[in-house]
Amino acid sequence: MTTAAATGGVAAVRRRRLRIPATVGLLPFLAFVGVFLVFPAVTVFVKALSHSSTSTKPAMLQALDEPFRDSFVESVKLSVLTAAIGGIIGVLLAFAVVNLRRPRWLRTFVTSFSGVAANLGGVPLAFAFIAALGVQGLATKVLDTMGFDFVDPTFLGSNTGLTVVYLYFQIPLMMLVVLPAVDGLQPSWREAAANLGAGPFTYWRRVGGPILAPSVLGGLLLLFANSFSAYATAYAISTGASRLAPVQIRFYLQGDQSGYAEVGYAIAAWMVVIALVAMGGYLLLRRRAERWRR
Numbered sequence: 565m566t567t568a569a570a571t572g573g574v575a576a577v578r579r580r581r582l583r584i585p586a587t588v589g590l591l592p593f594l595a596f597v598g599v600f601l602v603f604p605a606v607t608v609f610v611k612a613l614s615h616s617s618t619s620t621k622p623a624m625l626q627a628l629d630e631p632f633r634d635s636f637v638e639s640v641k642l643s644v645l646t647a648a649i650g651g652i653i654g655v656l657l658a659f660a661v662v663n664l665r666r667p668r669w670l671r672t673f674v675t676s677f678s679g680v681a682a683n684l685g686g687v688p689l690a691f692a693f694i695a696a697l698g699v700q701g702l703a704t705k706v707l708d709t710m711g712f713d714f715v716d717p718t719f720l721g722s723n724t725g726l727t728v729v730y731l732y733f734q735i736p737l738m739m740l741v742v743l744p745a746v747d748g749l750q751p752s753w754r755e756a757a758a759n760l761g762a763g764p765f766t767y768w769r770r771v772g773g774p775i776l777a778p779s780v781l782g783g784l785l786l787l788f789a790n791s792f793s794a795y796a797t798a799y800a801i802s803t804g805a806s807r808l809a810p811v812q813i814r815f816y817l818q819g820d821q822s823g824y825a826e827v828g829y830a831i832a833a834w835m836v837v838i839a840l841v842a843m844g845g846y847l848l849l850r851r852r853a854e855r856w857r858r
Contacts, residue, residue, distance in 0.1 A: 627831050635809040636831075654734070654783065662743070679736070690800035694801065741779065745779035
């Protein structure tokens, strides 16, 4: 018994020595984040704070002057427009899905399709719209046979065309963001408000509206950041001629504009700052919205 106890004690000591902290499993992930996220971001800001050969100002300040500022204005305008339209339609779609009772499979289909559409972007989405609404697109040909002259080679590359394209993923994304909050509205809250003499307007102003507000506002910020940072779709559709900030970054970094590489890094740095502010507001609002679902 003494020998067995001693053997068990030695084995326990060895197990304690070989115990590996759980945080070791995070090392590959942290290395991946450091190499592909932290290091590029630091590099961008370092180069953005340097001076270009075309100005005595730091590139971060030069990017706020004309004509570079126009790219931010165009991106903000497009992002606000698509976030507003996508937010309104997405909220209405969420209410329609929640109140849908028959057929039962339709709600599953809508939510599943929204999950796919919200993550579809880049060149595949651009190709889909070019194949549908391009000069030789299927929808263009169908409209032409119906007497509608829709042949406009510049339509998809314009702000109106990009708005239509962006709404393809903005609407389902908003629906998915606000669906839990809309689904969490209890019928008993409406009944209690009605028993206290509150009409529909008072209910939405004092009960339903304040509950949904954090989710809706957070969704709008998420849609803004999502549209503001989109690059591949706008570049593929406009063939690089768009004035949006992400496309202009590539133009200054890989184009023929010598001496403006630092401005491209500065535009990227300002985009990171704007996206961080938008996503920070979204996370704060989402945390507030989750209080009602606990």
